[in-house]
Amino acid sequence: MRSSPHPFTLRQLQYASAVADLRSFRRAAERCHVSQPSLSAQVIQLEEALGVRLFERGSRRVLVTAAGEAVLGRVRRMLLEADDLAESVRQLGDPLSGTLRLGVIPTISPYLLPEVVPEMRARHPGLSAVWVEDKTETLMEALRDGRLDGALLALEAPLGEVEKEVICEDPFVLVAPPGHPLVQSSAPATPQEMRGAGFLLLDDGHCFRDQALDYCATARGRELDFRATSLATLAQMVAGGAGVTLLPRLAVPVENRRSELSVRRLASPEPHRTLALVWRPRSPLGPALRLLGQTLREACLAAEPRLDAAIGGKSPPPGRVRGRTAARGRS
Amino acid sequence: MRSSPHPFTLRQLQYASAVADLRSFRRAAERCHVSQPSLSAQVIQLEEALGVRLFERGSRRVLVTAAGEAVLGRVRRMLLEADDLAESVRQLGDPLSGTLRLGVIPTISPYLLPEVVPEMRARHPGLSAVWVEDKTETLMEALRDGRLDGALLALEAPLGEVEKEVICEDPFVLVAPPGHPLVQSSAPATPQEMRGAGFLLLDDGHCFRDQALDYCATARGRELDFRATSLATLAQMVAGGAGVTLLPRLAVPVENRRSELSVRRLASPEPHRTLALVWRPRSPLGPALRLLGQTLREACLAAEPRLDAAIGGKSPPPGRVRGRTAARGRS
């Protein structure tokens, strides 16, 4: 352990981080609730302590130097750790309370949250959650920056290093207008049957699009020249006869509530996504999120029969989901 | 980004960390070069800021509370990151100079270091290295605590999360006294031939013992009732006719310098270890260590012919070693 006396303070790092964020000493000073000269002085001291200029000052703009870029990543990580330290103490006294800032992707939230949010409230009355909906990439960035505490998404997307609690496996199903040749059989649909079929898919940026596109490729389907921005739109288009699509089973009860669609399971290996609650490694909220994930899993399990009913077919016994795992996501 | 003004300072963390390490306020104050009351005051302030008692003070001893244990891990990580921040700036100005504290395991150091240390000195004159010899587990702990900058060891041992630069693959070879039935052929030795043979192995704690034991098990050999503390001892015992053993090819030129041993390659899949330079993820010295690793690899490559000559057999063309990889070690 080195730990010679440190030549800088957390406060200096905070000020520097604010300047880097806002590209202005003036506004940084405002955000930090100090006067501009005070903040300037601290930043200068930091630069002197480190022996490197972090910012290039112009009278109209502030630029971050190359050295600054290199240093500020570490600075942000340190400030995040400092937040975590404070938070971890709060968690000691009060393991399951406070407000969690949670992200969720749009292909999950409308279908899962109505189920599980009431359950959460019932099971953990001290815990409140703020849900933010966005695409995987944005959520992960917010997670890494500490703007979110956790996120509910599909593990099949590239996530980087996270801790996770798996909620459920969500199989994809084939959806077509009633009477469409692809939904005349009730047996699981094989890729061969779908060869050449015209698929409607989601717009870019949705991880579900990528997965559906993968399957579409193996089935030698072709993508139609329209991209929906939501599963609801997709379902409407299919109901209108514009083509067929894949939907996560989770979405079927909602999107087919008026029974305008015919649904068919897919033959194994059944394509699916794995829904999970993920969080930053070593987040002080890890234990709380783990517990929350378990609640979510149980709520999902309880919803299974209804999901099966909606697609008119029993699922194969779901592989026992494993918990308490920390691992690196794909890519 | 949260980053509300932090209620504690790096200095407070440093003092608390020193108290935890030394279990004494007085000695912690000495180490930190401040008076005992000053340090006490800061620790008390930290406890108040966090709202939790970190230490249980007795007149004869200081105990770390449960909360303290929970908090101090994070504290140490933060202090390490602070060190890294300072170091990363030093690296910016001067990428390949300074002193690296490097660990190496005893089954590598006597064979590889004499080769590569002169090469290192020649290639990176500004860079000096302090080498520490110890077993893998101890080295990894020192690495995680920031007491070492890098370590040269075998990737087959459980390492946790590290960045690495692979140096070379080092195959194991069969070593027996001349005239021993197992070394009459010059063809690669198969596990079947070795069935029931008496193997001399290293003492516990050496990762090479574990690997040799694995092979020994697949070959249905039996371990003799003696455990050597070094490969040198092992080689001496074999030369004295006490049994046979496996050695890393790297060790053969040194341990068989008087040609008292007969050496035979092993049939594929040839057991081997993968030597690599590893370091903490995000270490500011990463780029320097990466470069150093490349030097080590080239020095190893240059030594190949001599190693082959020493075991009297050409190796199969070595699989192209991959560089620039960061990955999680086994276990």
Next chain:
DNA sequence: TAAAAATACTCCATAGGTATTTTAT
């Protein structure tokens, strides 16, 4: 009772404030 941490207090280094100057567009 003795060793160790906490308290009492003084001092000064420094973070922060206001007023002003410098700088670059």
Next chain:
DNA sequence: ATAAAATACCTATGGAGTATTTTTA
């Protein structure tokens, strides 16, 4: 000319020191 950062200078918080008291094994 003007917006923004640096400088000058003052204030006051608080970190560090010495001397002393309290605590407990």
